[in-house]
Amino acid sequence: MKFTAATNQYDTVRRSQSREELTNGQMEKNLLTAIDFVASLPMSQQNNIKKHDDQETFAAMKDQLIQRKKLHYRCRHVTDSMCLIAVFGLVLMIIDTEMRLNEIETIIIVIIRPLIGVSTAILVGLVFYYHSLNMRLYAINNHIADWRVTITISTIAIILFEALVCAIHPFPYKNKGLSIFTLFNKSAWIQMFLTLPMFARLYLVARSVTLHSPLVNAASSRTIGYLNRVPITISFILRALLQTYPAGSWTCVMVITLLIATWALRACEAAMWLPKISVSPQPNDSTSTFSSAVWLTIVTFTTVGYGDVTPRTYCGQGVSTITAFFGVFASAVLIAVFTNKIALNRSEQSVLDFVNQINRARAYREKTVRIIQYSFRAWFLKRNGHRYRATFNSLYRLHSALEDSREIKQEQRNAVNGTESLLTMLSDVHDEQRNNDKSLTKLKNHIVHLEEKINGLENKLDVIVNMLSKNSPST
Known part of the structure; x- marks a missing residue:
């Protein structure tokens, strides 16, 4: 009780x-x-x-783990929903733009933009909901009692910026004559800035791929990351994906970028927005077709620039400039990926060096034998007084063999110099390890010697104590 x-x-x-x-x-x-x-x-x-x-x-730790798992699944489902809604809005925007370019007057064109507005409102609401779940998850991971403590100025700025990116969409109203160029169409630039930036919503695809990655879902990888203080972020997941699947992932990024740039360039050059040079009401036929836009995008992306097809609008020139910058970056990454793919590992490089060394040694022996043969033949012909032409041919072959043997010998020296740094490093490590072993042996011997001295002093003290006890006045 x-x-x-x-x-x-x-x-x-x-x-x-x-x-x-x-x-x-x-x-x-x-x-x-x-x-x-x-x-x-x-x-x-x-x-x-x-x-x-x-x-x-x-029990409290168990509850936190269960709550963390539920929040992670909820964040993943919310991100998937955001990704689907964003792609749905992009598809509706492309359909609306194509119908306005081709001047298709149907009831569908009146419904599409309100649908885009409704999907955008839902997407913005899901953005705030996702970040609230993410802050709660961060609070649980860092053992913070109240998730509202995690709200900072930078967090608020990121949330507002993301909401602004997702909120951009064309206004739901009907603009007559949008496909025909008019110099005083002031709403053209507004339509451009409300249509093309909608492709920025594709960042949600990267977030969805991150949350579905095994590095995030597996408890072992998260534990290893926490122990090593490595945050499992979107940047880390995407870099790991590029490191693991460089060819496939980078090919997907390049293809998606080319498709987006091609459609944007076609929409710009089809008299969708204000042209730069010509004020003719006719669209730019050279780049308004999809095939010509594909050709111009590929030529610009690869930084070749033949000049047979050029953009004639401010919008088209801006899209081409962005495509060129991304093409330079993509080419550099592609070269690095290709170089990494064709590079040999250490074992393969050792085998190749060994085979080349054997081939060079065999070739050097063959050239040495030919030098001896041609030298003896030239000496024999010159001594017996044969014709000058036969003697000259023998001397020419002799000098050619000498030159080839010198080149092979130089290649052998270069191969040795290439591996000299590795051999020197290995020998230095071996010498350092041997010196450490010697120092450790000396230290052990010194400790044993000190222990022997301490034992001797202890024995002497025992003898002195015994002698003093025998000679004490009490005895």
Whole structure:
């Protein structure tokens, strides 16, 4: 009964700590009372109370893990929904733009833009909901009691910027004559800035790929990341994906970029927005077709620039400029990926070097044999007085063999110099390890010598103590 009363009193005090109606004096008094109760208990009952606290701690940790798993799944489902809604809005925007370019007057064109507006509103709401879930997940991962503590100015700025990116869409109204160029169409630039930036919503695809990655879903990888203080972020996942599947992932990025740039260039050059040079109401036939836009995009992306097809609008020139910059970056990454793919590993490089060394040694022996043959033949022909032409041919072959042998010898020296740094490093490591072993052996011998001296001093002290005890006045 005494143990039960103490436990109940202790639990009451712990619950009372989290109540705001208790004052500091009351909390200190209750804590002192609980401590007095616990101190008056036997040791076995105190151990039982400690076990009870440990069980509560483990139960709290279990609840946090379960809550973390639920929040992670919810974030993933919300991101998938955002990705689908964003792609749905992009498809509707492309359909609306194509219908306005081709001047198709149907009831569908009146419905599409309101649908885009509704999907955009849902997408913006999901953005705020996702970030609230993400902040709660961050609070659980970092053992923060209240997730509202994680709200900072940078977090608010990121959320607002993401909401702004997702909120961009063409306004739901019907603009007559949009496909015909008019110099005083002031809404053309507004339509351009509200249509093309919608492709920025594709960043949600990268987030969805990140949340579906095994590095995020596997508990082992997350644990290793936490232990090594490596955050499993979108940047880390995408770089790991490029490192693991460089060809496939980068090919997908390039193809998607080319398709987006091609459609945007076609929409710009089909008199969708204000042209730069010509003020003719006719569209630019050279780049308004899809095939010509594909050709111009590929030529610009590869930084070739034949000049047979050129953009004639401000919008088309801007799209071409962005495509050219991305093409330079993509070419550099593609060269690095290709170089990494064709590079040999250490074992393969060792085998190749060994085979080349054997081939060079064989070729050097063959050239040496030919030098001896041609030297003896030239000496024999010159001594026996044969014709000058035969002697000259023998001397020419002799000098050719000498030149080839010098080249092979130089290649052997270069191959040795190439591996000299590795051999030197290995020899230095071996020498350092040998010196460390010698120092360790000397240290062990010194310790043994000190132990022997200490034992000798101990024996001498024992003898002195015995002699003093025998010669003491008590005896």
